[in-house]
Structures are given as C-alpha cells and as structure tokens.
Amino acid sequence: MARQVDKSARRAEILRAGDRLLRERGLQALQIREVAREAGIAAGTVYTYFATKESLFAALYAEQILRTVEEFKPYLDAPPREQFIRFATSYRDMYGVFGREVDVASFVTPDSLVDGRTIEELLSATSQLVELMTEFITKHDVPQPELTLTILWSLLSGLALHYSGPRQVFGTSDWDDAVGFAADKLVDILLPNHTR
Amino acid sequence: MARQVDKSARRAEILRAGDRLLRERGLQALQIREVAREAGIAAGTVYTYFATKESLFAALYAEQILRTVEEFKPYLDAPPREQFIRFATSYRDMYGVFGREVDVASFVTPDSLVDGRTIEELLSATSQLVELMTEFITKHDVPQPELTLTILWSLLSGLALHYSGPRQVFGTSDWDDAVGFAADKLVDILLPNHTR
DNA sequence: ACCTGAACACCGTTCAAGT
DNA sequence: ACCTGAACACCGTTCAAGT
Numbered sequence: 001m002a003r004q005v006d007k008s009a010r011r012a013e014i015l016r017a018g019d020r021l022l023r024e025r026g027l028q029a030l031q032i033r034e035v036a037r038e039a040g041i042a043a044g045t046v047y048t049y050f051a052t053k054e055s056l057f058a059a060l061y062a063e064q065i066l067r068t069v070e071e072f073k074p075y076l077d078a079p080p081r082e083q084f085i086r087f088a089t090s091y092r093d094m095y096g097v098f099g100r101e102v103d104v105a106s107f108v109t110p111d112s113l114v115d116g117r118t119i120e121e122l123l124s125a126t127s128q129l130v131e132l133m134t135e136f137i138t139k140h141d142v143p144q145p146e147l148t149l150t151i152l153w154s155l156l157s158g159l160a161l162h163y164s165g166p167r168q169v170f171g172t173s174d175w176d177d178a179v180g181f182a183a184d185k186l187v188d189i190l191l192p193n194h195t196r
Numbered sequence: 197m198a199r200q201v202d203k204s205a206r207r208a209e210i211l212r213a214g215d216r217l218l219r220e221r222g223l224q225a226l227q228i229r230e231v232a233r234e235a236g237i238a239a240g241t242v243y244t245y246f247a248t249k250e251s252l253f254a255a256l257y258a259e260q261i262l263r264t265v266e267e268f269k270p271y272l273d274a275p276p277r278e279q280f281i282r283f284a285t286s287y288r289d290m291y292g293v294f295g296r297e298v299d300v301a302s303f304v305t306p307d308s309l310v311d312g313r314t315i316e317e318l319l320s321a322t323s324q325l326v327e328l329m330t331e332f333i334t335k336h337d338v339p340q341p342e343l344t345l346t347i348l349w350s351l352l353s354g355l356a357l358h359y360s361g362p363r364q365v366f367g368t369s370d371w372d373d374a375v376g377f378a379a380d381k382l383v384d385i386l387l388p389n390h391t392r
Numbered sequence: 393a394c395c396t397g398a399a400c401a402c403c404g405t406t407c408a409a410g411t
Numbered sequence: 412a413c414c415t416g417a418a419c420a421c422c423g424t425t426c427a428a429g430t
Contacts, residue, residue: 031421031422031423032422032423032424033422033423041395041396042395042396042397043396043397043423043424044395044396044397044398044424044425044426045394045395045396046424047423047424047425048394048395052423052424053422053423053424144377146369147369147373147374147377148377149368150358150368150369150374150377151351151374151377151378151381153354153358153368154351154354154355154357154358154374154378155347155350155351155354156354157353157354157357157358158349158350158351158352158353158354158355158357159350159354161350161353161354161357162346162349162350162353172342172345172346172349173342173343173346177343178343178346178347178350181340181343181344181346181347182347182350185347185385185386188385189381189384189385190381227402227403227404228403228404228405229403229404237414237415238414238415238416239404239405239415239416240405240406240407240414240415240416240417241413241414241415242405243404243405243406244413244414248404248405249403249404249405393430394429394430395428395429395430396426396427396428396429396430397426397427397428397429398425398426398427398428399424399425399426399427400423400424400425400426401422401423401424401425402421402422402423402424403420403421403422404419404420404421405418405419405420405421406417406418406419406420407415407416407417407418407419408415408416408417408418409414409415409416409417410413410414410415410416411412411413411414411415
C-alpha cells in the first residue's frame, strides 16, 4: 500500500511548521494544535513523530545549532576578534528565537520528556558547537584552556541573554559596542599569546 | 467589624507559602492551588492579592533581589576580587531558585501580566542591585564604565546560567575555579588601575 | 498500519453564592 | 466586604473509532 507521504517527509513537515510558528509568532505560539494545523494533519498525529512537545522543541533547537555551526564555518580562519563577534551574534540570534528556556542539560536529564533520538541529535549538534569554541581556544595556545572555555561560554551566554528578547530597562550599550569591547578584552586578556 | 487577618499580613502569608514551594519543590510546583493550600486559603483568594501568577512570581523575585542586596552589603569595602566572587555566588544561587525565566524587562513590558505595584517593587529592587554594580565600577575608576558594566553583568549572568540548574553535560570547571579565574581576569583587564 | 479528533487531565482564572 | 470553590478556558496528551 503506497503511503501518502513517507514518515521522514512528514516528520520534516512538522518540524518546518513548528519552526515557522516559533519564528513568526514566538515560543508561546508553539502549540501542538497550531503546529498540526500548519502541517495539515491532526493534533494526535504529531505524537506519532514526537513523543512530547518538548521533543519537538528540542529537535528544532538541534536544527538551529547545526545551522549556527554552518554559519560559523566561513570564519574558521578569521582573526580571533572577528570570530568572537560572529559567534556572539549567532548565539544572540539563537537566544532570540529559542529563548532562555533553552538548556541542553535539562533535556538530557533522566526525567526529561525528550525522546532518545532527539537527545542524540541535540548532543551531536551541541558537541559540534562546543568543538568550535574548543578549537578557537586551543588554536591560540591559551594558558588555561579549560577555565578559559568556561569563561568564554559564560560571556557568550550572558551577552546573548542581555541582548535578546525585550529591550533592557536599564541603559545598556549598543550591541555592536558591547560585543566589540568584549572581544577586545577577551583577546587582550584570555589570549595573551596573540599578537594583533 | 474586626477582620480575621489584615490584608498585608495575608499577602505576606501568600508570599511565604509561594517562597516555600519554590525553594522546596521548584518552579513547577509553584501552582496557585498549591500556594493557596499552603497559605490555608481558597485558590480564588490569591487573586485578591495578586493579579496573576506572574505577579506573585515577580513579587517573590523582588524579595529575593532585596535579600541579595542585603547579603552583599558586608562586602562593600572588600577587595574587588572577593566582591566579584560574593556577588557571582549570590547571583548563581538566585538563578538556581528563580531560573532562567527571570527577566525583569519582560515583566515591565506593556503587555506584562504583572500588576503595577509589583512592577514598582521589582524596579526598585533591581535598581538597587544595579547600583551595587555601578558603584563597584565607578569606585575603581574604570576607563569605560558603561561598557564595563555591560560585560560585568553578562559575565555574572552567564556564570549563573551555567552553574545553576542541572549539572552540565560537557565537562566544565568547578564553580570555585571558574569564578576565581573570572575574578582574576576581570581585575586584571577591566580594572587596570587597581593594584593588588 | 496509520490517522483522526473527541475526550481527558491539568492548571490559571473567574464569579455566583455564601458568611 | 471578604472568602469560597465550582466552573470555565486553555492546551498537552491519549485512545477508541475510522479508513
């Protein structure tokens, strides 16, 4: 019996529907009934492809991380300052769509609602992202790579947090100024072996 | 007619009930029915004191911010490295309880579900917290105070984000090591006029 | 086999009725 | 006046019935 659509195509349609909703109308619009309507199927059918709503969200997030990794690849040989700025900007944009709810660790928890397949995808995507940062650090011969990675990651997350979502209440600098300043200081301080 | 309890006492009881639930059983346990049960009143009564669940949450958050400010006051004259570590630790603990949902800016948005009184409390508390950071920076005669404040704040949020909540998937440093390293670099780089 | 969508569970919120 | 709690609205999820 020829199927109307094959399973992976339908899964992809659901993902595309979810992505569209998320980007056009925000996280609160990502509702199973809405996703199903956008995908042209019944609500119950979504659950044939994703164990829970959280699984769908995590799968969308994994896709976005892979896109971010691809976006960065042209800059693999750029100067560290530019690399930082590119990375920080991608990261901020990601936060703008997926929000602070994003937490790979919480998806991987034993009591997570995310299904095994999606966890795999998420871990794979995340490790590629981490790999980019690790290369950044090892390439420049940083004295304390482990600690530097932690600080680098924190700085990126913190910047993304402050510059995504609703405008800050308390006067903060422009994004360009802030990320440029952070990049300068990072290069000066964390990459002492780097000559500009 | 003597009231059973006066209004502000009852409001305080609801806050205490909510705080207990939040700390003992996490954000997902902060449900209006649960809060009401803990406070010994009917669910509907909660709405006499707080316009929405979000208002209650925001009020709890405002209280916590004030507590954080108080916690920091003994260290107002401590060396900058220690100040940073104290502040970062309080901030991380706050994140652990209130989570990444915490976003003052989103509460203040025109379409916010938080009532006016609570917004006032939140703004007042937050500006006290920001004031602490601003003093930290102005006292040490930093060349670019505005940008430095942004970076400092981002670093604090990023560290809090990574070290609160579920354990990180990818090997990260100990909290003590990470925050100590961040403090060293911050002092070296952002406070060039400081002599250790 | 796979899909549908009515029905269930859960939780924020409202409001008619009680004191 | 203030409080109660049943009822409503909403949304994630299930599953009996349809094809």
